[in-house]
Amino acid sequence: MEITYLLNSGFLVKTGRTLLVFDDFEDPVHAVEGALSEGNFDRLYIFVSHAHFDHFDTHILDYADAAERYVFSNDVRHTKRGKLFPAEKTVYMKTYSDWEDEAIHVKSFDSTDTGTCFLVDTGEAKVFHAGDFNWWHWTGEPEKDRLLARNAFQKQMKKLEGLEADVAFFPVDGRMGDAWDMGAKEFCARTKARALVTMHNVGFPAWRPPADFFAAGREIPYWTPGTPGEKRLLNEGGFKE
Numbered sequence: 001m002e003i004t005y006l007l008n009s010g011f012l013v014k015t016g017r018t019l020l021v022f023d024d025f026e027d028p029v030h031a032v033e034g035a036l037s038e039g040n041f042d043r044l045y046i047f048v049s050h051a052h053f054d055h056f057d058t059h060i061l062d063y064a065d066a067a068e069r070y071v072f073s074n075d076v077r078h079t080k081r082g083k084l085f086p087a088e089k090t091v092y093m094k095t096y097s098d099w100e101d102e103a104i105h106v107k108s109f110d111s112t113d114t115g116t117c118f119l120v121d122t123g124e125a126k127v128f129h130a131g132d133f134n135w136w137h138w139t140g141e142p143e144k145d146r147l148l149a150r151n152a153f154q155k156q157m158k159k160l161e162g163l164e165a166d167v168a169f170f171p172v173d174g175r176m177g178d179a180w181d182m183g184a185k186e187f188c189a190r191t192k193a194r195a196l197v198t199m200h201n202v203g204f205p206a207w208r209p210p211a212d213f214f215a216a217g218r219e220i221p222y223w224t225p226g227t228p229g230e231k232r233l234l235n236e237g238g239f240k241e
């Protein structure tokens, strides 16, 4: 699997001859365009986890000819920008639903923000993208709000318990200070994600896992991209440049 960082929570993932694009709101180095012009793929799927500006932008309409499907969280349907997408190529997914065609299977989960998480199975790889699902623990917030955030997160984690994925994209957001990796830590401990890519951390230093981040015996390879266009190959041995 080859993974290219676009920006924020935006990634291009190539597994076999399938291209998956996630939350491409901005692609400063035109990595998706580059991959499309190389032409070395059979199918392109473009995912949007929710309609926030830092996850969704209409420039992805430029890929309409190449796209097999746009797979959007249902909240995108009700936006002006969402209505610009060709209906015959666009699938809207509610939370906890499934969609498949002859090449891929997609499962959606709920978020703790808006929209969905996606688990995409291409037959060659299982890819989990959290969207804005996270344990949003803001130190400055009143205790009761932090409790609500915790409960919302734990409620979804129950549904994700034991989830298997070859790679999981998960927010580690520097705006939360020391709490930035609380969600990712819990997620890694309770799922069977085999590799972690952190995201949603524009403008903050790269995250490094503290000594107690991975549960004992459950260390997995991780990658914390920071520069648009950065690329890694992921296989059993971990991430390689």
Ligand SMILES: [Zn+2]
Binding pocket: 052, 054, 055, 132, 200
């Ligand atoms: Zn976001």
